[in-house]
Amino acid sequence: MSKDWSSVDSEDILLELRSSLQGLSEDEVEYRLNRDGKNKLIEPPSVPEWKKILNQFIDPLVFLLIAAAIIAITVVDELGDGLFILFVISMNAIMGWWMERQADQAMTALKKMNVDTCVTIRDEHEVIINSEDLVIGDIIKLEDGDNIPADIRIITSYQFYTNESSMTGESNQRRKIGEKIEGKRVLAERDNMSYMGTVATNGRALGVVVATGMDTELGKIADNITSVETPKTPLEIKLESLGKFLGGIALTVAILLLTLTLLFSYIDGNFDTADGNGIALDPIKEELVKQFTIALAIFVAIVPEGLPIILVITLGLGMRNMARHRAIIRRMKAVETLGSTTVICTDKTGTLTRNEMTVVQLFSGSKRYVVKGRGYDPTIKGITDKNTKKQVNLEKLNQDIGSKMTFTCASLCNNSQISNEEGSWEAIGDPTCSATATFGWKTLGPNDEFKKENSRLHEFFFDAERKRMTTINEFNGGVWAFTKGALDPMESLFTKIYENGELIDITEEHLKEIREVNHSMASGALRVLALAGKEVPVGVDIKDINEIESNLTFLGLIGIRDPPRSEAYEAIATCHEAGIRVIMITGDQEY
Known part of the structure; x- marks a missing residue:
C-alpha cells in the first residue's frame, strides 16, 4: 500500500525523498530513472x-x-x-x-x-523536460492549464485549483494548499496532493513528485482495468x-x-x-x-x-x-x-465555435455601443451607438471618465499578450482575457506599453466560486483595483457608478437597467462580463481579497462573441437529418 504523503510535512518529505527546493542533480536524476523507470x-x-x-x-x-x-x-x-x-x-x-x-x-x-512537457527545477535552474523523464523527488512548477504529469505533493500554492473529475468524479474544482493535513482522508479530500491525469485550472504552485508511472493513483487504476x-x-x-x-x-x-x-x-x-x-x-x-x-x-x-x-x-x-x-x-x-447514436453532447467553445473571442458590444454610462472587430486584431477599430447607429468619436468617448475607466479595466485586468506574428494577430492566454485585452488595445493603445506604465502590484486569479478576477495596479498616481467577471456574483459588490462624469451612489434603478442590458446581451448569444474598479485607500492590505473586492464602482458591461465555425452549421444539419439530437454544453448563461 502506498504512503499517504498528505499527512506528512513538506520539509520531512524532502528529507525522506533526499531532495531540496534547489532540485535534483543530473546524476541523481539518471540514477532514479534507472531505478524507477520512465514516468x-x-x-x-x-x-x-x-x-x-x-x-x-x-x-x-x-x-x-x-x-x-x-x-x-x-x-x-x-x-x-x-x-x-x-x-x-x-x-x-x-x-x-x-x-x-x-x-x-x-x-x-x-x-x-x-x-x-513540464517545468522542473534541477541543479538550481528551471528546465523544461518531457513528462516521461520526471523522477521521484523532482521539484515541479505548476500553472493553470498544465496537465498534472505525476502524483505531486504541493509545497507552496497561490490560489491553485485543479479539476480532478477524471480521478474522483467530482466536477467542482479543488483548491490546493501546501500545509499537511491531519488525519486519514479519502483521495478527493487530500487538498495538498495533485494527481497524474488531472488538470490545473487556476493559479500556480510548487510541488515535489512523490510517485511516477504505474505507482501513481492513475497507474493503479490502469493496472486494475487491464484485465477488463x-x-x-x-x-x-x-x-x-x-x-x-x-x-x-x-x-x-x-x-x-x-x-x-x-x-x-x-x-x-x-x-x-x-x-x-x-x-x-x-x-x-x-x-x-x-x-x-x-x-x-x-x-x-x-x-x-x-x-x-x-x-x-x-x-x-x-x-x-x-x-x-x-x-x-x-x-x-x-x-x-x-x-x-441518438444523442451527441458537444462542447461549444473551440468545437462549435472558432475560439476567437471578440468584444462586439459595450454598455457604459447608460449607453450601448456596437464594437467593430474580428478575432484578436486590434487594428480593426470602430464604435457605433447601438440606438442611433452613428459612429462615435473614440477620443471624445475617452474624455468621459466612466468610459475611460471601463477601457482601463479591460486593458489592465487580463493575463493575455496580443502580438502580430508574420502578419497574423495572435493571442497568448485565456480567450476571454484575450478578447478584453484586444478591446483595451483598440481604445487605449498597445497593452504591453499600457501595462508597463501602470505596473501590477498583485492579482486575485479567476476561480469558479467567485467567477471573477482582480488585479491591483499603480494607476493615475494611486493604487487601483480592477475586477472583471460574471454580473450575478458581482452585483452585491457595487456601491458606486459613474453618471455624467460624476461618481455617485448606485441605485436600484441603475441595477435594474444593468440587469436588463446583461439579459439582452446574453440572449443574443454573447458572453457577458461586468467591469468594475475602485481606488484602494492608503493603508489597506492589497492581499486581503475581501477588502479589495468590496465597495466597487460599476464601470460597464462588455458582450463577447465567439463566431461559430463555418462547418458547424452543416454538421448539425447532418445530425438532424440522421435523427440525432445535438446538445450543446456550455458554462455561459442560460437565456
Whole structure:
C-alpha cells in the first residue's frame, strides 16, 4: 500500500525523498530513472500479428462457414464451392486484419506526437523536460492549464485549483494548499496532493513528485482495468445471434428432412423384405446416405457465404470515410455502433465555435455601443451607438471618465499578450482575457506599453466560486483595483457608478437597467462580463481579497462573441437529418 504523503510535512518529505527546493542533480536524476523507470503508464503487451489474424476467424458465423466448407469438400463432393467458401473466409480475415492494423499504426503515430512537457527545477535552474523523464523527488512548477504529469505533493500554492473529475468524479474544482493535513482522508479530500491525469485550472504552485508511472493513483487504476475485456459491439452481438440462428435453422431442416423422408419411406413399405415379413437393412442404409447428403447440401446452401466479405467491405469503407474526417477507429466492427447514436453532447467553445473571442458590444454610462472587430486584431477599430447607429468619436468617448475607466479595466485586468506574428494577430492566454485585452488595445493603445506604465502590484486569479478576477495596479498616481467577471456574483459588490462624469451612489434603478442590458446581451448569444474598479485607500492590505473586492464602482458591461465555425452549421444539419439530437454544453448563461 502506498504512503499517504498528505499527512506528512513538506520539509520531512524532502528529507525522506533526499531532495531540496534547489532540485535534483543530473546524476541523481539518471540514477532514479534507472531505478524507477520512465514516468509513463505501461500499456498491455501488443498482440502478435498472427493472433490478430486468428481473431478474425473467431465468430459463430465464420465457424458455420468453415463447417459448410468442410462438408462441401468431404461429403457433398463440391470441391469448387468448398474452396470458394474458404477463400471468402480467408479474404475476410486478411482485410479485417489489414484495416485494423492501419488504425493501430495511426494511433501509435498520434501517441508519439503527443509529448507532454513540464517545468522542473534541477541543479538550481528551471528546465523544461518531457513528462516521461520526471523522477521521484523532482521539484515541479505548476500553472493553470498544465496537465498534472505525476502524483505531486504541493509545497507552496497561490490560489491553485485543479479539476480532478477524471480521478474522483467530482466536477467542482479543488483548491490546493501546501500545509499537511491531519488525519486519514479519502483521495478527493487530500487538498495538498495533485494527481497524474488531472488538470490545473487556476493559479500556480510548487510541488515535489512523490510517485511516477504505474505507482501513481492513475497507474493503479490502469493496472486494475487491464484485465477488463472490451465489450462486444452491437454488430458483433447481432452477427453472433445470426450465426446461431442460421445454424439452428440448418440443423433443424436437415434433421426434419432426414426424419420425414425415412418415415414416409417406411410407411410406403420401401424398407420391407422381399417376402414382406421384415425390414431390410440395405435399403435403409442407402436411403440414410442419400438423405444425409441432401441434408448437408441444404445446410451448405442456407449458410450465407457472401455475408462476411460484404460486411468487411462495407465496414472498411466506413473506416476510410471516418479517417478522411480525422476520426480513427481501431476496431472495424465499431463503425456500425455509430449508427446507433441518438444523442451527441458537444462542447461549444473551440468545437462549435472558432475560439476567437471578440468584444462586439459595450454598455457604459447608460449607453450601448456596437464594437467593430474580428478575432484578436486590434487594428480593426470602430464604435457605433447601438440606438442611433452613428459612429462615435473614440477620443471624445475617452474624455468621459466612466468610459475611460471601463477601457482601463479591460486593458489592465487580463493575463493575455496580443502580438502580430508574420502578419497574423495572435493571442497568448485565456480567450476571454484575450478578447478584453484586444478591446483595451483598440481604445487605449498597445497593452504591453499600457501595462508597463501602470505596473501590477498583485492579482486575485479567476476561480469558479467567485467567477471573477482582480488585479491591483499603480494607476493615475494611486493604487487601483480592477475586477472583471460574471454580473450575478458581482452585483452585491457595487456601491458606486459613474453618471455624467460624476461618481455617485448606485441605485436600484441603475441595477435594474444593468440587469436588463446583461439579459439582452446574453440572449443574443454573447458572453457577458461586468467591469468594475475602485481606488484602494492608503493603508489597506492589497492581499486581503475581501477588502479589495468590496465597495466597487460599476464601470460597464462588455458582450463577447465567439463566431461559430463555418462547418458547424452543416454538421448539425447532418445530425438532424440522421435523427440525432445535438446538445450543446456550455458554462455561459442560460437565456
